[in-house]
Amino acid sequence: MKIGVPKELKNQEYRVGLTPHSVQVLSGQGHQVFFENNLGSGIGFTDEDYIAAGGNLCNSAEEVYSHGQLIVKVKEPLDSELSLINEKHTLFTFFHLAGNPAGVKNLLATGSRGIAYETVTNEQGGLPLLSPMSAIAGQISLAIGNYYLLKPHGGKGVLSTPLEGLTSREVTVLGAGVAGCNAIKVAVNQGSVVNILDLNESKLNELKMLYGEKVNTFLSNEKNIEKCIASSDIVVGSVYVIGKQAPKVIFKKHLSCMQQGSVMIDISIDQGGCFESSAPTTHDDPVYKVEDILHYCVTNMPGAVPLTASEALNKATLPFIESMANYGIDEALAKSEHLNNGLNFSQGKLIHPSVIESLQ
Numbered sequence: 001m002k003i004g005v006p007k008e009l010k011n012q013e014y015r016v017g018l019t020p021h022s023v024q025v026l027s028g029q030g031h032q033v034f035f036e037n038n039l040g041s042g043i044g045f046t047d048e049d050y051i052a053a054g055g056n057l058c059n060s061a062e063e064v065y066s067h068g069q070l071i072v073k074v075k076e077p078l079d080s081e082l083s084l085i086n087e088k089h090t091l092f093t094f095f096h097l098a099g100n101p102a103g104v105k106n107l108l109a110t111g112s113r114g115i116a117y118e119t120v121t122n123e124q125g126g127l128p129l130l131s132p133m134s135a136i137a138g139q140i141s142l143a144i145g146n147y148y149l150l151k152p153h154g155g156k157g158v159l160s161t162p163l164e165g166l167t168s169r170e171v172t173v174l175g176a177g178v179a180g181c182n183a184i185k186v187a188v189n190q191g192s193v194v195n196i197l198d199l200n201e202s203k204l205n206e207l208k209m210l211y212g213e214k215v216n217t218f219l220s221n222e223k224n225i226e227k228c229i230a231s232s233d234i235v236v237g238s239v240y241v242i243g244k245q246a247p248k249v250i251f252k253k254h255l256s257c258m259q260q261g262s263v264m265i266d267i268s269i270d271q272g273g274c275f276e277s278s279a280p281t282t283h284d285d286p287v288y289k290v291e292d293i294l295h296y297c298v299t300n301m302p303g304a305v306p307l308t309a310s311e312a313l314n315k316a317t318l319p320f321i322e323s324m325a326n327y328g329i330d331e332a333l334a335k336s337e338h339l340n341n342g343l344n345f346s347q348g349k350l351i352h353p354s355v356i357e358s359l360q
């Protein structure tokens with residue numbers, strides 16, 4: 001199999017589709033990996049490391065796409081990359097199509113096939129390629145929240161970690177999946193009072209058993225959401241329904257009940273955002289205010305820790321890449337319903353039912 005790995009073009013995106021270790025594994029199995037020069041230079045992987053692992057150096061993205069059949073990336077291709085993509089390519093990357101309806105038509109027009117990390121499943125009913133990135137986003141959401149609560153950063157000027165003699169501060173997490181549970185863990189560890197909302201009662205019960213008095217669990221509905229966000233300094237949105245546009249859980253009308261200078265972090269922004277007032281932002285310009293509430297809506301949060309994120313992502317993606325390389329892509333898809341669940345589009349047509357439903 002000829003595998004191409006272009007450099008990521010998204011703002012502040014230094015993650016790599018393949019690490020030198022992954023290239024070594026694939027080239028050791030007889031596959032050819034074509035990588036763009038300086039692919040991993042932002043995270044300490046030199047071109048020499050990739051060459052030593054058996055990779056073939058390309059001097060441009062054009063060259064990578066011209067050689068590669070299976071293109072392994074991290075984030076969705078940007079408009080400027082689309083002219084390089086054609087029907088011979090299968091792209092294996094995050095797409096989040098439901099979160100970016102405007103970009104879908106041009107992507108489909110390339111005639112390529114897209115297997116989306118965010119809808120690949122596993123035997124346990126989980127999302128093995130999305131999960132490591134969600135875990136990172138959940139963990140760093142609290143660091144981000146704490147940072148923007150500082151007065152010089154536009155926040156209300158509170159320390160969300162406890163100080164003797166003062167009442168503990170509150171954090172609300174909406175959506176207790178992988179990202180949410182990682183945010184909850186950090187928030188509990190830092191001594192905040194944590195409000196958790198989800199639609200899944202058994203998940204809420206498990207978290208109550210785990211954390212006891214340190215958390216308050218609520219079924220996610222308007223009344224409970226309003227109550228929790230009114231007293232919280234940090235609100236983390238981490239809801240997800242596989243392949244679909246994120247359900248809106250906080251509407252603009254609810255912002256008036258929040259305290260000025262509070263921080264909202266919409267992790268679900270890659271699927272369109274779960275707060276009505278959310279709009280995608282970048283690491284270069286991550287926050288804006290609506291009604292004096294800070295909104296952080298960066299669509300590639302794990303890009304803030306690109307070395308960790310690349311290693312975690314490669315650990316999860318490599319078995320699927322090996323399978324596609326060794327069996328051929330069609331056979332690998334036929335052999336594995338879990339990889340096949342990642343198939344979002346092919347030959348100009350959307351395939352994944354949830355994505356189709358969301359984009360109708």
Ligand SMILES: NC(=O)c1ccc[n+]([C@@H]2O[C@H](COP(=O)([O-])OP(=O)(O)OC[C@H]3O[C@@H](n4cnc5c(N)ncnc54)[C@H](O)[C@@H]3O)[C@@H](O)[C@H]2O)c1
Pocket residue numbers: 118127130131133134135137174175176177178179180197198199200203220238239240241246247249266267268269270271298299300301302
């Ligand atoms: N911004 C980023 O950089 C970034 C990085 C990683 C993940 N993400 C996104 O984070 C989101 C969460 O991912 P995950 O892996 O934690 O998903 P997950 O499937 O593990 O968890 C989602 C949770 O949301 C709950 N939920 C669904 N609808 C709800 C509703 N209306 N109200 C309350 N809870 C609801 C589900 O019951 C589930 O517990 C996804 O959209 C993912 O793409 C974003």
